[in-house]
Amino acid sequence: MTVTADVCVLGVGLIGGSLMRALGPDRTFGWNRSAAGAGSATAAGFDVTTDLPTTLRRAAETDALVVVGVPLPALDAVLGAVAEHAPTVALTDVISVKGPVLDAVRRRGLDGRFVGGHPMAGTAHSGWDATDPDLFRGATWLVAADDDADPDTWGRVARLALDCGARVTSATSADHDGAVARISHLGHVLAEALALAGSRGGDLALALAAGSFRDGTRVAGTAPDLVRAICEPNRDALVEVLDECLVDLGAARASLAERGTLGPLVDDGNRARRAYEDAQTDRAGRESRPVEVRPGEAGWLEVLREAGAAGREVTPAG
Numbered sequence: 001m002t003v004t005a006d007v008c009v010l011g012v013g014l015i016g017g018s019l020m021r022a023l024g025p026d027r028t029f030g031w032n033r034s035a036a037g038a039g040s041a042t043a044a045g046f047d048v049t050t051d052l053p054t055t056l057r058r059a060a061e062t063d064a065l066v067v068v069g070v071p072l073p074a075l076d077a078v079l080g081a082v083a084e085h086a087p088t089v090a091l092t093d094v095i096s097v098k099g100p101v102l103d104a105v106r107r108r109g110l111d112g113r114f115v116g117g118h119p120m121a122g123t124a125h126s127g128w129d130a131t132d133p134d135l136f137r138g139a140t141w142l143v144a145a146d147d148d149a150d151p152d153t154w155g156r157v158a159r160l161a162l163d164c165g166a167r168v169t170s171a172t173s174a175d176h177d178g179a180v181a182r183i184s185h186l187g188h189v190l191a192e193a194l195a196l197a198g199s200r201g202g203d204l205a206l207a208l209a210a211g212s213f214r215d216g217t218r219v220a221g222t223a224p225d226l227v228r229a230i231c232e233p234n235r236d237a238l239v240e241v242l243d244e245c246l247v248d249l250g251a252a253r254a255s256l257a258e259r260g261t262l263g264p265l266v267d268d269g270n271r272a273r274r275a276y277e278d279a280q281t282d283r284a285g286r287e288s289r290p291v292e293v294r295p296g297e298a299g300w301l302e303v304l305r306e307a308g309a310a311g312r313e314v315t316p317a318g
Contacts, residue, residue: 006028006065007028007029008055008056009028009063010066010068011068011078012069012207012301014126015119017127018131018135019067019069019119020133022136022163025046028047029046029048030046030047041101044076052078053084056082059089064089064090066089066092067094068082069095072097072100073229075100075101076104090113090150091115091153092114096234097180097230098177099177104171113152114285118141118142118143119141119159119164121139134165136164136165138165139165140169141166141169142176143169144173145305145308146172151300154316158314168290168314168315169308169312170307172305176262177237181240188220190245191218191219195309253262290312292314294317
C-alpha cells in the first residue's frame with residue numbers, strides 16, 4: 001500500500017489523538033489548543049505544540065494532509081487560521097456531522113482541496129489519555145463524495161483511513177448526516193432519556209438495573225458538552241428522526257393503555273434488529289475485495305455514491 005504523506009492533526013483529543021497514535025510519531029505532527037493535551041501528547045513521543053500558525057505553515061511547506069479534529073464550535077476559528085497560514089493544503093476532518101463542516105469550509109474558501117471524513121468510532125471518554133491506536137481498526141470511515149470533492153485529497157484521505165485499519169465507505173455529506181441521525185445521534189438522545197427514567201426510580205431501580213440498562217445507557221456517560229456538539233449541529237435530520245420515533249412510542253403507549261399490548265412496535269423492532277444482524281453477517285461474508293475507484297475519472301463520484309448506498313466498501317485503485 002502506498003504510504004500517505006505527513007499528516008498534520010489539529011486537535012489531539014480522542015479521535016485526533018488516536019489517529020496520531022495509529023499512524024505513529026514519524027508520520028504525524030500536530031496542534032492542540034490546551035497546553036495540557038499538547039503536553040500529554042509530547043510526553044508520549046509525539047510532536048504536538050500549542051502554536052497553530054507555526055504548525056500550519058509547516059503543513060503548507062511539507063504538503064501535509066491537514067486533519068481537523070476540533071469540536072464543531074471551535075471549527076470556524078481553526079479554519080480561519082488555516083485560511084490565513086495554509087490556504088492551499090489538502091484538508092479533511094473527523095467531525096461527526098458533515099454538512100455544517102462543508103458549509104464552513106466553503107465560507108472560508110478552502111473547498112478546493114477539501115474532502116470531509118468521519119470515522120465511525122469512539123468511546124464515552126475524551127482527551128489524549130483516552131486515545132487508542134486500535135480505535136479505528138475494523139471501523140467504517142466515511143470519506144465524503146460531494147460534488148466538489150478534490151480527487152487527489154479523496155485518495156489521500158481514503159488511504160489514511162486504510163492505514164489506520166478502517167474500512168472506507170462514501171456518500172454525500174447530506175446523506176451521511178441523514179444516516180447518522182438514525183444510527184448514532186438518536187441513540188444518544190434515547191440513552192439520556194433511559195438513564196433519566198432509571199434515575200427517577202431511585203436506589204431500588206438502580207440496584208436492579210442490569211445488562212439492558214447498562215447497554216442502553218452507555219453513551220449517556222459521554223460528556224454533555226460533547227453530546228451537544230455531536231447531535232445539535234445535525235438538528236434538522238435529528239428532529240425528523242425524533243418525530244418518527246415519537247410516533248412509534250406514542251402508538252405503543254396508546255396500544256398498551258387501551259388494549260394491554262405494545263402493539264406492532266416489539267415485532268417491528270425485533271425484525272429491524274435481525275435485519276441489522278443479517279446485514280453485518282452478509283458484509284462479513286462478502287468477497288473481501290472492495291469496489292475500486294479511480295478518483296477523478298468520469299463518473300467516479302457516482303460510483304462512490306452507489307457503493308455507499310449499498311453499504312459497500314470502497315478503495316482508491318492503484
